[in-house]
Amino acid sequence: xxxxxxxxxxxxxxxxxxxxxxxxxxxxxxxxxxPAQDIALALGELPRQHWHALFERLNHERxxxxxxxxxxxxxxxxxxxxxxxxxxRLIGELSYDDAAAVLDELEDDHAEAILAAxxxxxxxxxxxxxxxxxxxxxxxxxxxxxxxxxxxxxxxxLDHLREHxxxxxxxxxxxxxxxxxxxxxxxxxxxxxxxxxxxTVESRIHTDxxxxxxxxxxxxxxxxxxxxxxxxxxVVDERGVILGIITVxxxxxxxxxxxxxxxxxxAAVGDMPLSLRDASMRLLYRKRVGWLVILVLVNLLSGTxxxxxxxxxxxxxxxxxxxPMVIASGGNAGAQASTLMVRALATGDIQTRDWFxxxxxxxxxxxxxxxxxxxxxxxxxxWLGNLEVANAIALAMFLVVLFGSMFGMSLPFLLxxxxxDPATASAxxxxxxxxxxxxxxxxxxxxxxxxxx
Amino acid sequence: xxxxxxxxxxxxxxxxxxxxxxxxxxxxxxxxxxPAQDIALALGELPRQHWHALFERLNHERxxxxxxxxxxxxxxxxxxxxxxxxxxRLIGELSYDDAAAVLDELEDDHAEAILAAxxxxxxxxxxxxxxxxxxxxxxxxxxxxxxxxxxxxxxxxLDHLREHxxxxxxxxxxxxxxxxxxxxxxxxxxxxxxxxxxxTVESRIHTDxxxxxxxxxxxxxxxxxxxxxxxxxxVVDERGVILGIITVxxxxxxxxxxxxxxxxxxAAVGDMPLSLRDASMRLLYRKRVGWLVILVLVNLLSGTxxxxxxxxxxxxxxxxxxxPMVIASGGNAGAQASTLMVRALATGDIQTRDWFxxxxxxxxxxxxxxxxxxxxxxxxxxWLGNLEVANAIALAMFLVVLFGSMFGMSLPFLLxxxxxDPATASAxxxxxxxxxxxxxxxxxxxxxxxxxx
Numbered sequence: 001x002x003x004x005x006x007x008x009x010x011x012x013x014x015x016x017x018x019x020x021x022x023x024x025x026x027x028x029x030x031x032x033x034x035p036a037q038d039i040a041l042a043l044g045e046l047p048r049q050h051w052h053a054l055f056e057r058l059n060h061e062r063x064x065x066x067x068x069x070x071x072x073x074x075x076x077x078x079x080x081x082x083x084x085x086x087x088x089r090l091i092g093e094l095s096y097d098d099a100a101a102v103l104d105e106l107e108d109d110h111a112e113a114i115l116a117a118x119x120x121x122x123x124x125x126x127x128x129x130x131x132x133x134x135x136x137x138x139x140x141x142x143x144x145x146x147x148x149x150x151x152x153x154x155x156x157x158l159d160h161l162r163e164h165x166x167x168x169x170x171x172x173x174x175x176x177x178x179x180x181x182x183x184x185x186x187x188x189x190x191x192x193x194x195x196x197x198x199x200t201v202e203s204r205i206h207t208d209x210x211x212x213x214x215x216x217x218x219x220x221x222x223x224x225x226x227x228x229x230x231x232x233x234x235v236v237d238e239r240g241v242i243l244g245i246i247t248v249x250x251x252x253x254x255x256x257x258x259x260x261x262x263x264x265x266x267a268a269v270g271d272m273p274l275s276l277r278d279a280s281m282r283l284l285y286r287k288r289v290g291w292l293v294i295l296v297l298v299n300l301l302s303g304t305x306x307x308x309x310x311x312x313x314x315x316x317x318x319x320x321x322x323x324p325m326v327i328a329s330g331g332n333a334g335a336q337a338s339t340l341m342v343r344a345l346a347t348g349d350i351q352t353r354d355w356f357x358x359x360x361x362x363x364x365x366x367x368x369x370x371x372x373x374x375x376x377x378x379x380x381x382x383w384l385g386n387l388e389v390a391n392a393i394a395l396a397m398f399l400v401v402l403f404g405s406m407f408g409m410s411l412p413f414l415l416x417x418x419x420x421d422p423a424t425a426s427a428x429x430x431x432x433x434x435x436x437x438x439x440x441x442x443x444x445x446x447x448x449x450x451x452x453x
Numbered sequence: 454x455x456x457x458x459x460x461x462x463x464x465x466x467x468x469x470x471x472x473x474x475x476x477x478x479x480x481x482x483x484x485x486x487x488p489a490q491d492i493a494l495a496l497g498e499l500p501r502q503h504w505h506a507l508f509e510r511l512n513h514e515r516x517x518x519x520x521x522x523x524x525x526x527x528x529x530x531x532x533x534x535x536x537x538x539x540x541x542r543l544i545g546e547l548s549y550d551d552a553a554a555v556l557d558e559l560e561d562d563h564a565e566a567i568l569a570a571x572x573x574x575x576x577x578x579x580x581x582x583x584x585x586x587x588x589x590x591x592x593x594x595x596x597x598x599x600x601x602x603x604x605x606x607x608x609x610x611l612d613h614l615r616e617h618x619x620x621x622x623x624x625x626x627x628x629x630x631x632x633x634x635x636x637x638x639x640x641x642x643x644x645x646x647x648x649x650x651x652x653t654v655e656s657r658i659h660t661d662x663x664x665x666x667x668x669x670x671x672x673x674x675x676x677x678x679x680x681x682x683x684x685x686x687x688v689v690d691e692r693g694v695i696l697g698i699i700t701v702x703x704x705x706x707x708x709x710x711x712x713x714x715x716x717x718x719x720a721a722v723g724d725m726p727l728s729l730r731d732a733s734m735r736l737l738y739r740k741r742v743g744w745l746v747i748l749v750l751v752n753l754l755s756g757t758x759x760x761x762x763x764x765x766x767x768x769x770x771x772x773x774x775x776x777p778m779v780i781a782s783g784g785n786a787g788a789q790a791s792t793l794m795v796r797a798l799a800t801g802d803i804q805t806r807d808w809f810x811x812x813x814x815x816x817x818x819x820x821x822x823x824x825x826x827x828x829x830x831x832x833x834x835x836w837l838g839n840l841e842v843a844n845a846i847a848l849a850m851f852l853v854v855l856f857g858s859m860f861g862m863s864l865p866f867l868l869x870x871x872x873x874d875p876a877t878a879s880a881x882x883x884x885x886x887x888x889x890x891x892x893x894x895x896x897x898x899x900x901x902x903x904x905x906x
Binding site for chain 1: 488614681716728746756766791822884
């Protein structure tokens with residue numbers, strides 16, 4: 001890993017080179033040959049004045065495509081560097097969903113100035129997208145889609161698409177609508193192409209419609225696209241009128257970001273607006289310190305619980321020896337249970353109404369785990385201590401594993417019910433709470449069985 | 454959550470009803486109106502003899518589509534219920550990638566019997582897919598795709614697609630190939646449709662090709678499709694000859710499953726072949742008990758470390774009071790750091806070669822966290838104990854948080870280097886290891902500062 005490897009120049013190196021030597025043709029070539037996503041990524045490694053140079057010097061049809069793939073923060077910075085006319089032109093070339101996302105991140109004044117300079121039609125389309133709540137399906141849809149009428153023939157539908165598909169983000173899936181715009185069915189472009197030109201669209205459409213209302217959550221849109229293997233999910237209003245579409249590539253990003261959020265929450269890290277690579281040390285510090293401090297307070301209770309049983313510790317010092325095994329096992333079993341639930345809730349594998357069924361299963365599973373762990377610690381205790389101590393710590397182990405598992409399993413459901421993210425049931429939180437209760441159970445059981453009080 | 458809600462009959466109820474009353478027409482209607490995924494899901498709630506009845510009684514064009522969406526375990530059970538001819542017919546109707554996945558799960562004899570009964574062409578196609586390593590791009594591709602020749606006109610290409618697209622899984626993206634099958638470029642069906650019929654394909658294709666070699670990992674295929682927003686990823690051999698395609702809906706499933714695997718590993722749960730909903734208590738027990746037992750052994754070291762410092766504990770019992778705060782903070786900071794790295798490595802946000810850069814950042818961030826936590830515990834210590842104890846525990850806190858963070862941050866990289874899954878750096882594992890080292894640091898520092906030895 002530490003060996004020095006002679007590497008061929010990266011795309012970032014070659015772009016820098018072309019920009020510094022003002023080699024406009026070479027630049028255009030580089031941009032033709034590489035995917036927009038890679039160019040956007042390489043741009044992040046160049047100094048900021050180069051970004052401006054690239055976008056200014058380059059009147060390339062792919063400028064907007066590259067811009068659309070820049071991280072949000074970079075998009076904002078770049079837009080502030082460009083003069084107003086250029087900024088407006090760039091936004092005007094983006095698809096509506098991408099443009100709405102960029103405008104959303106700008107200062108209100110700046111966004112309104114750009115919006116005002118756009119053509120009337122774009123203004124209206126963007127304003128209506130921005131009127132939907134954040135993270136709703138309506139906010140991320142694009143109003144550029146392809147519809148046909150069921151009474152048309154296949155030939156008429158194809159002619160219509162040839163004339164109008166320039167404006168549609170995708171025509172892979174085509175929607176059949178009523179005169180009022182109500183969604184009646186769907187078909188693939190492939191199916192249209194393969195059909196005899198004289199048959200009606202109606203005879204060819206599928207009526208098993210999957211759609212989403214504009215007010216619903218974007219995560220629900222992602223779930224439907226993923227569950228139903230859709231290329232495109234139509235967004236409708238409460239009357240079933242189609243308003244826009246969400247494409248599968250949009251939700252791939254949403255799924256990735258929401259999953260990353262879940263991972264971070266489950267490790268007691270706050271939500272990060274940036275990737276780990278781009279996050280500053282300050283940001284990382286701020287996002288991590290919060291829960292750490294809160295959990296210190298929880299662990300203060302652990303200390304208090306231990307102090308409360310000081311007499312027991314002084315009577316049988318061996319109890320301290322077995323303490324870490326018992327309370328850590330409870331925390332570990334709890335972290336397992338909560339993670340299983342959080343993930344299954346996130347994928348839709350289980351719903352909140354499944355709490356009872358899951359709890360019934362968890363009682364049996366954690367009893368089994370508790371018995372196994374109790375047996376392991378009983379053997380250790382009997383070997384290193386004596387039978388009485390072994391009995392006490394084995395019973396404590398069983399109870400702590402049972403409590404840890406049931407607590408870890410239930411907390412995600414409880415959080416969902418309180419309309420909080422179930423992923424807040426982080427391993428550190430579960431571990432810390434189980435530590436406190438575990439210490440009380442442990443010394444409580446030991447004090448009773450060993451008659452220390 | 455516990456209120457009894459009058460619910461309308463579910464799809465499963467309605468299917469059961471239709472099956473029990475032998476209402477074939479009603480059954481066909483239900484199947485027409487509902488997405489295949491929902492029917493497959495509902496089937497899981499019906500008794501197994503109903504599955505057979507549904508697939509036997511129903512000579513419906515969507516049978517194969519519904520079957521393809523059943524969970525793997527159900528697919529195998531159902532196939533064993535059907536007589537050999539029916540089983541072969543069903544497999545023959547699946548797309549090659551789905552068929553290969555099903556055959557892969559069967560007993561070797563059974564799979565070979567079905568394979569032998571299929572038409573020659575299907576046999577060959579399936580055998581060549583099954584020859585690729587498990588979890589490789591080649592194993593999940595479908596060899597049914599649409600190609601055109603660059604020298605053809607758009608009209609010729611469209612005619613060709615009309616004749617041959619029946620066999621292609623998707624024609625949304627079309628690939629231009631040389632006479633030897635080498636991939637030269639790609640275009641969208643929409644672009645073909647919009648082009649003047651007389652221009653050549655060559656003049657319209659894009660040359661920024663993203664592909665994957667058949668031997669590469671399926672996770673890499675998922676990453677490319679996701680990163681490049683692709684509908685379809687072409688799979689090529691080492692000469693660049695196109696062998697098959699992987700579609701975005703295939704990788705959505707892979708991404709979901711691989712992410713779930715990461716979640717489970719990070720909570721010290723073994724890989725589960727089934728969803729949480731379908732997992733038996735036995736399976737859950739087996740997948741959870743392994744790490745719990747291993748971690749007890751690690752925690753045995755914690756106990757040993759505490760026992761080693763028995764004299765210090767007896768001298769200053771207050772030290773036990775602050776112990777949970779210090780070692781838990783180290784574990785929590787470590788769990789944060791490892792999760793950030795595991796997730797960033799999984800999304801491709803960082804690579805293993807970024808270890809040094811990440812370590813440099815982590816030193817600063819964790820020093821900041823350590824100072825904050827040390828300040829918090831110093832105040833508590835000074836308030837509850839005395840200045841000397843406060844100094845000792847604050848220094849211990851700083852060092853333990855620093856160690857925990859650096860350990861948690863480095864372990865995923867180390868595991869990657871050892872060709873293990875970085876997600877094995879679970880919160881429970883990090884916590885347990887940091888506990889042991891944390892106890893040694895804590896009592897070591899306290900013994901030295903308080904001159905207890």
